[in-house]
Amino acid sequence: MKLIAIIVIGVILAGIIGFIALAQKSKNGAPPGLVDGALAQCPSSPNCVTSEAGVPESHAIEPLPLSSWDKLPDTIQENGGRVVALRNDYIGAVFSTPLMGFADDVEFRKGETQVHVRSASRVGHSDMGANRKRVEALRAALAE
Template identity: 55%
Template structure:
């Protein structure tokens, strides 16, 4: 019986350790930025949404209207994000989960007629829809 308890305890410690390492790893990266003038493609994993034309159906999300561009930094901050970079046509922000502090990158690219958006987890496979929900919430806050 003691051996079973020890094995279970060891597995729990390893499991928690794995998630702690992922959390630390997510805090060491940065947003991918623009790639050939566009937001980076989403990985195959379901933890990313993207409005650019090169997005596949599983990751696609609608872009934002151009009229929201000037409001984005303020709204991102109010919603718990940290704006880490702003240029004339690009905004990068970071959002952290409350418990484990996993970081998601939320990026925007100002195009001629819309604002393209990419929201992606830095680590892990699934985000349980958190990135899509975040963009939908931002869209609501922006009145769109």
């Protein structure tokens, strides 16, 4: 019985240490930026959404209205993000998850009639819908 308890505790500690290491790894890097004039494609993993054309439905999200562009930097900061790149046609931001501090990249590209958005986790496979929820929260905040 004592051996089983030690094994269980060891597995739990290994998992916690693994999550801490993964969270630290996610803090290195920056948003990918524009690739051939568009936001980077989402990986096949379910931890990314984008409004750029030609993506699978599981990754698709509606773009933002063009009128939201000037409000984006303040709205990002008011919603817990940090703007790390700001140009005439591109905004790159980083959001961190509350518990472990995993870094997620949220990017915006100013188009002619709309603002394209991409939100993606830097590490891991699933985000349990966090990136989609973040974009929708930003959309709601911009509409206020």
